[in-house]
Amino acid sequence: MEVDKGKGEAEETRKVAEADRDTVTLKSSDGKLFEVSKEAAARLSTVLAGMIAGGSIDDNGTDLKQIGSEALENVVDYCNKHANSIPSAALISSSISFNTAPFKEPEEWERKFVDRLSHDALFDLVEAANFLGMERLLDVTCHKISEMMKGKSPDQIREVFNIKNDYTKEELEEIRQELAWAFYDD
Amino acid sequence: MKSSPEMLKVYKRVRSRTVHVVPDEIVVEILVRLPVKALTRFKSVSKAWCAIISDPFFIRLHLQQQSAKNQEQAPSFLIIPHTLYKAIDSESEFESVYPMLHCDGLFVLPTDTKVYVFNPATHDVLKLRNDQKDEWFYPTVGLGLDLLTSKYKVARFFYRSLNFKKRAYSMGVEIFTIGGDGVDSCWSTVEDCPFPIFPGVVVYFKGSLYLRIWYELVERPPQEFLRFNLENETFSLMCYPELLQPKGKHLDLIELCGELCVAQCLAEQIDIWMLRSDDGHEWVKQYVIRLPDAWNFEVFSVMPNDVKIIRWGSCLYHYDDAQKDTREMVRLDRLRYMNSKVDSFDFVGQEIFLFNILPYVESLIPVTKKRHHSLAK
Incomplete structure (x- = not known):
């Protein structure tokens, strides 16, 4: 991946060696190292972009103590796939700009990317995306989880999200009665 | 959707290693x-x-x-089939209904007795008290968001008296604030309307209701729309697009692609003008729909690929200008509906004589206070 050399040279000399590298090295909580294209990392993650611009990238591996190796591998995998994907017609169409916040459906490859993940891996990836400020990856993973939740019962949801039911039996019955229509099948 | 209990069990076991x-x-x-x-x-x-x-x-x-x-x-879209007095019995609360308006997942349904505001997604219905002093006829009822207080308001424009021949009329305006504190939960009267309003035509767009002037009642009518600002509850005039043919009949205000538009129907085409908010608030001729019997059609929606959805009677059509293609999309009278009583799909039946169809976005916005909310605290 070609980096913007012009910009790199214009910067102060202190980080010359680093600015010339095309990749950054990231270190997971369990000490594993991953390389990712600097361009993709800066474009897809606001946190990594900030670290690159601020020169706080470590050549020997930037510590990401909050992210496990499996999740970080998925993050890096996503960045690489994203760099290689061709944006769909919908993303590049220059139709008039709408007023609402942009909400783009997952692309086909993004769907496949999250579909192969286990529940665990998916939830870890959501948190990694959130921590690294990766808006698009957060969109795609949250979309996948919300798809899995449709049609599920509150009991199943508590199990998936590890939530304790803090309603009394009577309170729960009151809600079920008031909102009975929402408990029928979708 | 896969929701096998096995999958969930496996998941739980793995999860429970680290409480997460x-x-x-x-x-x-x-x-x-x-x-x-x-x-x-x-x-x-x-x-x-x-x-x-x-x-x-x-x-x-x-x-x-x-x-x-x-x-x-x-x-x-929300589709509302109408029967001819079929479903209305002696115990019904109203006998006839006026045009509905949608805003943020809420609908206002004016009837000859009460005005209802409901959210079909949450099954939430608010019956507005009918305590106005004036007799009212030719009503126009609008619903929209007051951008300052973030509260929804119902505005009712009505004639206290009307003499068509003498062009004499008296118009009143009343406002109902939804979810207001006790003081607001009744109709309040605001300043009278400066022009006679063409009944039943109202569009909500970004904090204001847009209304049409009833030209036949005014000697020298201005070529403008009437705008009622829900925040300060005052009227102002809004110009038509300058290039619009004067005295064009069939001017419709619609919201398309999140912008306010005016559709003008000419002999064999419909011109759509858009008030481009990103373009210095200029009226721009955005689309032209060319069809032999254009006047029969009503423009409904524009899809991201610029395909328009247009309506004629109980049929919706795809109109693709680039492909010169107009085709039937859905016949409302042939739709089948989920009948929850018998748990199967039914045709609407023979007694339907018209369909209302309104753009719709599902929302959680409440119109009444819910009991279960107090439990969450």
Whole structure:
């Protein structure tokens, strides 16, 4: 991946060696190292972009103590796939700009990317995306989880999200009665 | 949707190795993508989830997400079949209904007796008190958001008296604020309307209601629309597009692609002018629809690929200008509806004589106070 050399040279000399590298090295909580294209990392993650611009990238591996190796591998995998994907017609169409916040459906490859993940891996990836400020990856993973939740019962949801039911039996019955229509099948 | 118990069991076992709680900010990111029915059900997951789902900020975020989804993918509509007095019996609360208006998932349904505001997604219905002093006829009822207070207001424009021959009339305006404190929960009268309003035509757009002037009642009518600002409850005039043919009949105000538009029907085409908010608030001729019998059609929606959805009677059509293609999309009278009583799909039946169809976005916005909300605290 070609980096913007012009910009790199214009910067102060202190980080010359680093600015010339095309990749950054990231270190997971369990000490594993991953390389990712600097361009993709800066474009897809606001946190990594900030670290690159601020020169706080470590050549020997930037510590990401909050992210496990499996999740970080998925993050890096996503960045690489994203760099290689061709944006769909919908993303590049220059139709008039709408007023609402942009909400783009997952692309086909993004769907496949999250579909192969286990529940665990998916939830870890959501948190990694959130921590690294990766808006698009957060969109795609949250979309996948919300798809899995449709049609599920509150009991199943508590199990998936590890939530304790803090309603009394009577309170729960009151809600079920008031909102009975929402408990029928979708 | 796969939801096999085995999968969940395996998941639980693996999870329980490290007790893991998904942070609230991510829970919000996930929930905001769910439909209203699932969210309503998930209020019973825990008190914390109920509090998130009932939070006004979350409700607004969810609405934005749903609106964007409608514009990005497929628009959604609410279809209201009407029978001819068939369903109305002696115990019915009203005998006839006036045109409905949609705003943010809420509908206002004016009838000859009361005005109703309801949210079909949450099954929430508010019956507005009918305590106005004046007799009212030729009513026009609008619904919209007061951008300052973030409260929804119902505005009722009506004639106290009307003499068509003498061009003499007296118009009144009343406002009802939804979810206001006790003081507001009745109709309040505001300044009289400066022009006679053409009954039944009203559009909500970004904090204001847009109305048409009833030209036949004015000697020298201005070529302008009337705008009623819901925040300060005052009227102002809004110019037509300059290039519009003067005295064009059939001027319709519509919202397309999140912008205010005027559709003018000429002999064999419909011109659509858009008030481009990103373009210095200029009227721009955005689309032209060319059809032999253009005057029969009503423009409904524009899809992201510039395909228009147009309506004639009980039929919706795709109109693709680039492909010179007009084709039938759906016949409302041949739609089948889920009949929950018998748990199967039914045709609407023979007695239907017209269909109302309105653009619709699902939302969680409440119109009444809910009992279960107090449980979440």
